[in-house]
Amino acid sequence: MDSQQRDRMLQAMMEELADRGYSEASVERARSVAGVSETDFAAEFADKDECLFAAYDQLTDQVVARASAECDRGEPWPERVRTGLESLLRGMAEQPGMAMALTRAFPGIRPSAYERYVELLSRFVPFMIEGREYSEVDEELPGEVELLAVGAAEAIIFGEVDAGRAERLPKMLPEILFSVLVPFMGPERAAEEMRTASMSI
Amino acid sequence: MPKGWALPAETERGRAVLALVELWAENGYAGLSVTEIAARAGMSRERFEGLFDSVEAAAVTANEAPLAAVVEIVADLYSADRSEAESYAVAVVGILRLMTANPAYCYLTFIGGRQMAPSRVHEVFESGHQFLVAMLERLWAASPLSDQPARVGVAALGAAEAVVRREIVAGRYEALPALAPDLVYGSMVPFLGQAEAMRLAELSRRHLEEDLEA
Numbered sequence: 001m002d003s004q005q006r007d008r009m010l011q012a013m014m015e016e017l018a019d020r021g022y023s024e025a026s027v028e029r030a031r032s033v034a035g036v037s038e039t040d041f042a043a044e045f046a047d048k049d050e051c052l053f054a055a056y057d058q059l060t061d062q063v064v065a066r067a068s069a070e071c072d073r074g075e076p077w078p079e080r081v082r083t084g085l086e087s088l089l090r091g092m093a094e095q096p097g098m099a100m101a102l103t104r105a106f107p108g109i110r111p112s113a114y115e116r117y118v119e120l121l122s123r124f125v126p127f128m129i130e131g132r133e134y135s136e137v138d139e140e141l142p143g144e145v146e147l148l149a150v151g152a153a154e155a156i157i158f159g160e161v162d163a164g165r166a167e168r169l170p171k172m173l174p175e176i177l178f179s180v181l182v183p184f185m186g187p188e189r190a191a192e193e194m195r196t197a198s199m200s201i
Numbered sequence: 202m203p204k205g206w207a208l209p210a211e212t213e214r215g216r217a218v219l220a221l222v223e224l225w226a227e228n229g230y231a232g233l234s235v236t237e238i239a240a241r242a243g244m245s246r247e248r249f250e251g252l253f254d255s256v257e258a259a260a261v262t263a264n265e266a267p268l269a270a271v272v273e274i275v276a277d278l279y280s281a282d283r284s285e286a287e288s289y290a291v292a293v294v295g296i297l298r299l300m301t302a303n304p305a306y307c308y309l310t311f312i313g314g315r316q317m318a319p320s321r322v323h324e325v326f327e328s329g330h331q332f333l334v335a336m337l338e339r340l341w342a343a344s345p346l347s348d349q350p351a352r353v354g355v356a357a358l359g360a361a362e363a364v365v366r367r368e369i370v371a372g373r374y375e376a377l378p379a380l381a382p383d384l385v386y387g388s389m390v391p392f393l394g395q396a397e398a399m400r401l402a403e404l405s406r407r408h409l410e411e412d413l414e415a
Contacts, residue, residue, distance in 0.1 A: 022231070023231070104316065107316050108229075108230075108316040108317045109229060109231070110228060110229030110231070110232065110317075111226065111227070111228070111229055111308075111312075111370075113229075114312055114316055114317075114370065115370050117316075118366060118367055118370045121363060121367075122367070135395065136395050136396075137395045137396055137399055139399055141386075142382060142383035142386045142387070142402065143383060144364045144380065144383040144384075144387070145383070145386070145387070147363055147364050147367065148360040148361070148363070148364060148383065148384075148386070148387035149360065150363060151359050151360040151361070151362060151363020151364065151387075152356035152357065152359050152360040152363075152387070153356070154359060154363060155352075155355050155356050155358065155359020155360070155362065155363075156352050156355055156356050156359070158359075159352070159355055172352075174350070175350035175351060175352055175353070175356075176356075178350050178353070178391075179350070179352075179353060179356035179357075179360075179391065182390055182391045183360070183386070183387055183390050186390070186394050186395040187344065187345070187346055187390070187391055187392070187394055188345070188346070188394075190391075191346055191348060194348075194350065195348070
């Protein structure tokens, strides 16, 4: 299987999960969509689960790359967080099935799958570290402040995706941004950023 | 102090539910079967079916037990001598200590009920979640913000939960109580600001130390 075939297979398998759920997701249908023979599949993956886990890893790489690409500019940190979030939310709204697979369907398969989801969240932590420079208090912020910020955004996103409202996520950018910035900047300054973001929607 | 996060293990129902939550934490919900749960609980399949109509019914009971424990903790620790926010900061320590003592239930409450449960069980998780969000949102009364975002309670609780879930996945249950100050800070800062959230985090740290000494 060449890399293009593999990518197609992983994409088709994740679409199966998104459309039908874990128990109904079919390797045969995904192979048919991707144009991959049974022999080639067997040479690459031990079973459906191995393919699904690889597909999820590919999806999470794409999600992190999409968000971080927008964060990699010379703007102040709060603006980079806003642009990264904007890109992430837009992507999830454009593909609600994938958003469901990313946050709910795959992590819910079993504990080892959920571990992948926790790893995904931890990949956003490095983007948050610079936020410490924006604190209003003299004391050092708590050691977990970066994951607290990521978790705040995840909670809102998860709730909307779980309720079948992923397409609304871009409109929720201001309040998600507030929740990410507030542990670093405090409520007043985070609210200023929220108001600025509201004007740009 | 509250009786516990779990149903009493000395009862048949308690044993059956404990077997369910342990297997759930090991394999996920989809892998659960009456035969396996009954075997883990040391009872016959028929006896399990006499106690619960289905795996789902047992899962609902399993999810209700921690919810009852949290309500009990909150009722115990709210005091006229403390502000509402101070009571919350102290209650977080109590909740984390109970979680440490009941790892399988801890997995169920924070991960299983949210991610892996069928809708009837998920609704119980949501009820507990909404209870905690509502508690947090009472803190808006002390906020100077006039344009309060709608889902800050959800985000504030989610901030703390993300840290807890990472520890659960890593199997570091015994480390949970020490995280109380960080969790208090993260869940209160949107409402009360950084300086007050830091003070409350310190209060929870002192309470944790006193609790350990006692």
